Amino acid sequence: MAATPSPSDAPLSGRHRVAVVGGGSAGISVAARLRRAGVTDITLIEPSDTHWYQPLWTLVGGGQAPLRSTRRPEGSVIPDGVRWIRRRALAVDPETRTLTLSGGAELTYEYLVMAPGIQLDWGGVPGLAEAVGHDRVSSNYAPEYAPRTWELIKDMRSGTAVFTHPATPLKCGGAPQKIAYLAADHWRRRKVLDDIRIILVIPDPALFKVPAWSQVLEKVAERYGIEVRLRCEMTAVDGAARELTVTDHADGTKETIGYDLLHAVPPQSAPDWIKAGPLADPASPQGFVAADRHTLRHPSHAEVFTLGDVANLPTSKTGAAVRKQAPVVAGNLLDIMNGRTPSHRYDGYTSCPLVTARDRMLLAEFDYDLNPTPTFPLLDPFKERRTMWAFKRYGLPPIYWHGMLTGRL
Template identity: 45%
Template sequence: MTVNSAGQFDVLIVGGGSAGIATAASMLKRDGKISLAIIDPADDHYYQPGWTMVGGGAFSSEFTRRKEKDLIPDRARWIQSAVASFDPDNKTVRTVDGQDFGYNVLIVCPGIKLDWEAIDGLPETLGKNGVTSNYRYDLAPYTFRLVKEMNSGTALFTQPPMPIKCAGAPQKSMYLSCSKWEKEGVLGDIDVQFHNSGAVLFGVKEYVPALMEYVARYDAHLNFESTLVAVDGERKIATFEQKQGEDSQRVDVAFDMIHVVPPQVAPDFIRSSPLAAENGFVDVDPATLRHSKYPNIFALGDACSAPNAKTMAAARKQAPVVAVNALAALRGKPPVADYDGYGSCPLTVERGKIVLAEFGYGGTLLPSFPNWLI
């Protein structure tokens, strides 16, 4: 690529979500003289963790949306476009509208792709026929509508294979729905089923007993190694691939309501780029979040390959680490900060109560509160 008059920057950030904006603000606070630009095509910025609460009736959907222009730091330039490709050898990025931008340091944090099409029949029936998902802004209110209207029948909640963002959200949707049904006195007439592609309820075992208390309280039926592969909305049939020893079989389950969490993958322009690891995400050192091959490139948030939980809490912890390490790289120095893998899942188990799961790499417990408060 050849850089045209569109611009050359000390720091170029791909992605204007929470990770990108936090990193930009952190860097500009530390050094207001650098030239910094954020590339992101969106008009709106969403507080995505709030969508679960919208589906539970605790938030309005509008509460979770802000204008992107109001959140971009004052000293950052906003390039409202989408990235098409990377040329790390020439330190340039090309956007879909044909502009080339040069950088000294690149920070990549465009989020994750929700692969709705991976489930047969799902795109055609989302938002109707009792099929919903809190992983979309426009569908979270439909979730709460279904919950309010349901007095009996079968309610299914699904969780796809990892990695996914906010791994606690699939359960939270179930717990909040059950809490509402319990309050309305109809829970006993509803068959609640949780279908999880994984083999355990939660990946950090220390939090499982507290969650199981609510599973028992709500009489929810757990189905492990059960992956949603198809949805027939008109017939209200969900098809699961369920592991049976060394084999697997497809099982059809009738539903009145189903909350679907789609499989998730790295964005296409990341997976096809020279920045990608084998799993498709940006290949970084888990501690420094610096690219394994290009020392002037960093990544954070859902798009990076670090084996942490993909949560907004993780991005909050990653942002200052990337900020100081990127500034060091800008000055020709090695990384100076490490990320410990911190992530948190505030698992809302009933209206007004949570199980706060906080952990780092390898499931190490990293509680924010002293032991005497727990």
Template identity: 55%
Template sequence: MRRTRHRVVIIGGGTAGITVAARLRRAGQADVVVVDPAVTHYYQPLWTLAGAGHAPIEESARPQASVMPRGVRWIRQAAERVDPDEREVMLADGSVLGYEHLVLCPGIRLDWDGIAGLRPALGTDGVGSNYAYESAPATWNAIRNTRSGTAVFAMPAGPIKCAGAPQKIAYLAADHWRREGVLGAVDVHLILPTLGLFGIPEYAGVLAEVVRRYGITVHFESEVTAVRADVRELTVRGLTTGATFALPYTMAHLVPPQSAPDWIRESGLANPDDPGGYAEIDKHTLQHVRHPDIFALGDAGSSPNSKTGAAVRKQAPVVVANLLAAQRGAPLPARYGGYASCPLTTARRRTLLAEFDYSMRPAPSIPFLDTTRERTDMWYLKRRGLPFLYWNLMLRGRF
């Protein structure tokens, strides 16, 4: 068994892992390891636009090697377990990494079998999902091939990454059918596990008008539990009543239930009462509540913010500042306020930029712009500005 020891080990080479690694290197940290088996890095926010025919899916992918910060050691293996008492990470190939400090950001696990029949139906017979690189193009095929019938867009219960995405594609699809002159022939359904369209009234009111504009039927406190592709039918369950009903579909955009990777719970790093198994951290410092040498950010952390790339952008400098302070034995100086951002695409070239924090109130980052309404400039920010900032600044630790 091969053993090595390092000053900082980062599990996960996605948005959070690369951003933290870049910031640590810029802060002068020489011994930084990133553990991730992926050979391709994805800018996932573009998948919604690809699923609506507004961007090529290939634009979202780059080689992982091209975003890895210089001077960082990249171990192309999957982490399988953490021993927080021994300060060790066990990898899939049997090797062991010791660490002084550990940063957990392995992303979120998509349970494609959590909806019965979804996995075999995905990408065929009108079923797509923008939550996978391979199936987002199938969403666009289903949308453009639908000229009449029933279209269903669903969100699962529980925390998911980019919780606005199941709604975004519904609005973009309806806008496409409106422009094609066939919206009146398409019965659009939106299935949400929540009590409302959005948790912040200022944005919920705008979305209610969008739903009214497109004539969308919304099923609140509900989720899809099964797909019967042979007869093109979904089973929908009410979360409070437990009652189910069958909903036929011509096309459907479905999102799988999500949770933290199993090994976080198995390593004793989650709260035993947390059904999602997320790494149990202080929501402000992002330090583990029981293991001060461990920090977590991104989708696998227990902080109650919306799981978005914008949240990672605010979390990464907090983790780096606090980790550096912990190395010196100093008090942790940085705090994360729960900021997250969700650019809700409501039509072609129209976006509602929802920004908020732990207060669950609007938290605009550009004070002189009214982002509580649909805006064309926010569409171009999502389509062009944010990808540029992501690839050229954020992943390099500069934004």
């Protein structure tokens, strides 16, 4: 699908009926659903010319997928009839319904959908910004580093490998440990696992928030001989010395660990302009946008909805969550456009595909109350399966590109 008009000649004057901030999975999905419902005058603000399918980056880092398969031109995924403004949003004034954009531009709106995604705070850990991409440090959370993760894994024969998880909310909460399991399985197959010490640093009191899946993951970690440090966080990196500091939040003690491979996940937050703006939830230390947990409507500004990673919702930030949130936002927007009370509700559904080996995966699906909500109820969701891995690698990408982004699924 082509964007019309082209971003270079998209007009800014006048009031836009619906403004969507963010051209990732959340923004595109809502725009597509609104267009399918017949809504016109939709404007999408997105500065990037590349659209990424980020869930596959773990498999890129694990040597199971090429990076090129995870990207497409942004213009190719923008729905027909949606105006694309290729600028960066800098501020929002919900009282005047005005967005300030890069280049000194402004636009006004009747309704606003906030979906700008999440910010990677590389500077949140002293030394991390300088070390990542160098000094045997990588991260699957950025496309420029994910292929390097695989290079480090396949070249390692002995030493210490450390995998970290930040204490902040983050996109794809299982990804920090999935790459540890993929690496360990590769080293097992290469018969060097016994010569590699693997440390997994987790800030939470358990490997996973749902106890039944946490128990399975404990056995996976034990199978590979992984040292799991619960309630701990990486708080500094010295790339030159190849050392990191791990702080135990239970007692405040600090430990210096030398590494030969470090897969680091940075702290994450809302984009800075949202943190400092009027839509941020005061209850969110990371500045995520306030939203009713069921209607996804802003509690103070009735014309504003939010979804995706930037929304302050008590559920994991995943593409699967977006897939369930998009029809709720689109449906509730249509309700208020037609003078009705929002009738669509989001139950907190999210899904974490937990890759545990090169050809095995758990599919953890649950709601706000942490109740399992399996898509395939006849299959035991607590069993590692080859079919689930194949579904993630080969089934989900076309569903994403041709179903979710087009508003069909």
